[in-house]
Amino acid sequence: MTKTATRGMTRRQLLTRASAVGAGFVAGSGFIAAPDAAWAYETGSIEPAAFATLVQMARDIYPHDRIPDENYVLAVKGYDTPEAAPAIMAGIAALDAAAQGHGFASYIETGWERDRVDILRAMEDSVFFQQIRGGLVTGLYNQKAVWPIFGYEGESYSQGGYIDRGFNDINWL
Amino acid sequence: MAAPFDMDDDSVVVIIGTGAGGGVLANELAQKGVSVVALEAGGRYLPEDYINDEWESFGQLAWTDPRTTSGDWRVAKDFSGLPAWIVKAVGGTTTHWAGASLRFQEHEWKARTTYGAVQGANLLDWPIDAAEMEPWYALAETKLGVTRTEGRPGLPGNNNYLVFEKGAKALGYTEVHTGRMAINSQDYDDRMACQQTGFCFQGCKWGAKWSSAYTDIPRGEATGNLEVRDRSHVARILHDDSGKATGVEYYDADGTLQMQKARIVCVAGNSFESPRLLLNSASSMFPDGLANSSGQVGRNYMRHMTGSVYATFDKPVRMWRGTTMAGIIQDEARHDPSRGFVGGYEMETLSLGIPFMAAFLDPGGWGREFTTALDAYENMAGMWLVGEDMAQETNRVTLNHDVTDQHGLPVANVHFDDHPNDRAMRAHAYKQGIAIYEAVGATRTFPTPPYPSTHNLGTNRMSENPRDGVVNRWGQTHDVPNLFVSDGSQFTSGAAENPTLTIVALAIRQADHIAGEMSKQNI
Numbered sequence: 001m002t003k004t005a006t007r008g009m010t011r012r013q014l015l016t017r018a019s020a021v022g023a024g025f026v027a028g029s030g031f032i033a034a035p036d037a038a039w040a041y042e043t044g045s046i047e048p049a050a051f052a053t054l055v056q057m058a059r060d061i062y063p064h065d066r067i068p069d070e071n072y073v074l075a076v077k078g079y080d081t082p083e084a085a086p087a088i089m090a091g092i093a094a095l096d097a098a099a100q101g102h103g104f105a106s107y108i109e110t111g112w113e114r115d116r117v118d119i120l121r122a123m124e125d126s127v128f129f130q131q132i133r134g135g136l137v138t139g140l141y142n143q144k145a146v147w148p149i150f151g152y153e154g155e156s157y158s159q160g161g162y163i164d165r166g167f168n169d170i171n172w173l
Numbered sequence: 174m175a176a177p178f179d180m181d182d183d184s185v186v187v188i189i190g191t192g193a194g195g196g197v198l199a200n201e202l203a204q205k206g207v208s209v210v211a212l213e214a215g216g217r218y219l220p221e222d223y224i225n226d227e228w229e230s231f232g233q234l235a236w237t238d239p240r241t242t243s244g245d246w247r248v249a250k251d252f253s254g255l256p257a258w259i260v261k262a263v264g265g266t267t268t269h270w271a272g273a274s275l276r277f278q279e280h281e282w283k284a285r286t287t288y289g290a291v292q293g294a295n296l297l298d299w300p301i302d303a304a305e306m307e308p309w310y311a312l313a314e315t316k317l318g319v320t321r322t323e324g325r326p327g328l329p330g331n332n333n334y335l336v337f338e339k340g341a342k343a344l345g346y347t348e349v350h351t352g353r354m355a356i357n358s359q360d361y362d363d364r365m366a367c368q369q370t371g372f373c374f375q376g377c378k379w380g381a382k383w384s385s386a387y388t389d390i391p392r393g394e395a396t397g398n399l400e401v402r403d404r405s406h407v408a409r410i411l412h413d414d415s416g417k418a419t420g421v422e423y424y425d426a427d428g429t430l431q432m433q434k435a436r437i438v439c440v441a442g443n444s445f446e447s448p449r450l451l452l453n454s455a456s457s458m459f460p461d462g463l464a465n466s467s468g469q470v471g472r473n474y475m476r477h478m479t480g481s482v483y484a485t486f487d488k489p490v491r492m493w494r495g496t497t498m499a500g501i502i503q504d505e506a507r508h509d510p511s512r513g514f515v516g517g518y519e520m521e522t523l524s525l526g527i528p529f530m531a532a533f534l535d536p537g538g539w540g541r542e543f544t545t546a547l548d549a550y551e552n553m554a555g556m557w558l559v560g561e562d563m564a565q566e567t568n569r570v571t572l573n574h575d576v577t578d579q580h581g582l583p584v585a586n587v588h589f590d591d592h593p594n595d596r597a598m599r600a601h602a603y604k605q606g607i608a609i610y611e612a613v614g615a616t617r618t619f620p621t622p623p624y625p626s627t628h629n630l631g632t633n634r635m636s637e638n639p640r641d642g643v644v645n646r647w648g649q650t651h652d653v654p655n656l657f658v659s660d661g662s663q664f665t666s667g668a669a670e671n672p673t674l675t676i677v678a679l680a681i682r683q684a685d686h687i688a689g690e691m692s693k694q695n696i
Contacts, residue, residue, distance in 0.1 A: 060540075061539045061540070062539060062543070062544050063540070063541055063544050064544050064547070064548060066548075117540055124539075133537075133539055137531050137532050138228060138528070138532075140531075141527055141528050141530075141531035141532075141547075142228050142528045146527075147527055150527050150547060150548070150550040150551065151489070151491070151550060151551030152493065152526055152527040152550060152551070153491075153493070153494075154225070154226070154526070155225035155226060155372075156225060156370050156371055156372070156494075157225045157370050157372070157378045157379075158225075160368060160370075161367075161368030161369045161370030161371070161379075161495075162331075162368075162369040162370065162371070162494040162495055163367075163368045163369040163370075165494075166332075166491070166494060167329075167331045167332065167369035167494040167495035168329060168330060168331050168332055168335060168495065169332065169491075170332040170335050170336065170489075170490060170491075172488045173335055173336065173339050173613065
């Protein structure tokens with residue numbers, strides 16, 4: 001993946017914007033990363049600031065407070081290609097414009113989830129919103145890594161099914 | 174002559190499709206010594222190939238060739254290219270089905286007589302009835318090893334069932350049990366007992382669930398009378414100047430057009446592909462499509478009144494563990510117009526894994542109303558609602574000439590509008606389903622809209638009078654004497670019950686008829 005310059009935006013601005021909602025992004029030149037360096041993603045064709053906004057948008061569409069950012073990054077990184085990036089960055093620009101229309105500096109600097117959801121709600125019929133939402137249905141929920149967070153156990157045949165592992169173990173009825 | 178058969182062998186019966194209808198018919202005919210070539214559009218997968226993963230399995234088994242949709246049903250909006258969740262593989266949708274094996278109720282064979290002239294509906298009585306079907310149902314139950322028939326024990330109830338049963342009993346329902354299932358509760362017919370694995374919809378890796386893929390198909394092949402050609406997509410049924418079918422043209426696995434001659438052709442491609450094939454077989458002699466003098470080919474499409482109710486509780490349920498659909502309440506299956514609709518519905522346990530729950534709980538839904546439901550997934554129970562829907566002439570499969578498949582053939586467009594009776598029944602079923610879970614302390618309930626259809630019925634319906642339908646009491650087309658329909662598209666009405674047992678019973682009966690007529694030289 002090639003690094004891209006963060007055109008028109010300084011590292012300081014990125015940090016400011018990313019930290020505005022406390023999402024934990026530290027965005028550097030071509031990188032977004034967790035503050036504790038637990039994970040990092042080097043963006044390719046999407047500018048880091050736009051990618052950070054995309055990840056926040058993904059979380060606002062399907063917010064699960066126990067799912068870490070890393071899984072939302074994985075869910076949308078398929079758009080980070082030369083073919084897909086222009087439309088995504090145009091969509092993010094429209095999202096920021098909509099946030100400004102609601103009186104905020106940008107989408108990611110809109111502090112409360114309810115305000116960001118209002119912004120999204122107003123554009124939920126757009127091709128961009130539906131592309132991101134639709135992609136997340138599989139991009140997020142089909143990650144095996146998130147299944148245990150929901151308690152879902154996945155494949156069971158290799159363990160002999162549940163016949164001896166609690167298929168009828170409910171004890172509160 | 175033994176399989177494999179020559180392309181020019183015009184003594185064979187060609188069967189198109191190898192699911193509950195075609196797969197059973199193929200084996201039953203082969204057992205009687207009839208030479209059969211079965212053409213299956215999909216590939217061959219066996220239990221060792223099945224995958225305990227919802228999307229991966231969907232990619233392996235589901236029919237995802239293009240189709241289009243129209244009408245007011247929500248599927249046309251949310252899943253516009255996927256009107257049905259059915260299978261393209263040897264064994265057809267018997268790999269995916271849940272195993273619920275219920276006989277029609279006596280009155281359901283007489284929809285027009287029982288329900289009267291329902292406005293906007295195109296109801297018709299079947300030309301056959303419960304008494305005629307009784308012995309064929311018995312044979313079907315033996316073949317499938319249906320639990321709670323012929324002394325076979327029921328399956329044990331899983332967590333999802335235990336919640337469902339407690340709520341049902343609290344409401345006073347009495348016909349509540351773990352279902353009559355074509356899933357072994359003990360070893361039967363060389364198939365092992367259910368191991369409570371879940372993933373019934375993804376193909377049973379133990380082979381505990383009956384599927385023609387690993388029962389009827391290999392047994393038919395073992396006779397030497399059945400040849401199954403997989404990855405063979407039939408494009409057109411051919412006929413001669415006398416109006417008799419002479420064979421079929423199909424695209425083989427390499428995409429090469431082949432022609433197989435036939436003495437008899439049986440269509441069993443499901444309620445979308447079967448009428449599509451008849452319509453795509455139009456000729457100068459049959460300009461509106463083969464066997465379509467009534468104009469009813471493709472019409473009266475039924476998909477059952479369906480919906481689901483999920484509910485969350487303050488403690489874990491883990492509904493995905495164990496047999497997916499081993500649980501039923503039958504009290505509402507009766508015909509009782511005082512409820513505000515004709516016909517009835519079944520309530521059956523159902524669960525989806527997280528990947529499919531995200532896709533189907535509330536298609537298009539987002540935000541915390543949606544995600545907090547999934548956050549409570551471990552504490553969730555679920556049921557499916559399945560009831561009789563009304564045949565309507567305008568609910569139909571037509572050819573969409575603007576969209577073609579990989580072979581350049583026009584695809585099926587599926588048009589469906591709910592009938593007011595369907596909506597009234599669904600509203601009642603949602604109310605009862607919610608009440609069941611609230612009786613067990615549900616903290617939230619979710620009246621979930623219908624999924625892409627698995628029960629696709631009626632598009633080549635059976636009728637006494639050739640004006641009213643496409644096939645007669647034997648599934649033989651009114652217009653072409655050596656052309657039969659052998660799948661759920663021959664259903665005159667849908668009844669409340671899951672259709673597979675009836676499709677299998679009709680196929681066994683049809684095999685007996687065809688073999689008899691062949692030996693008498695009548696066909």
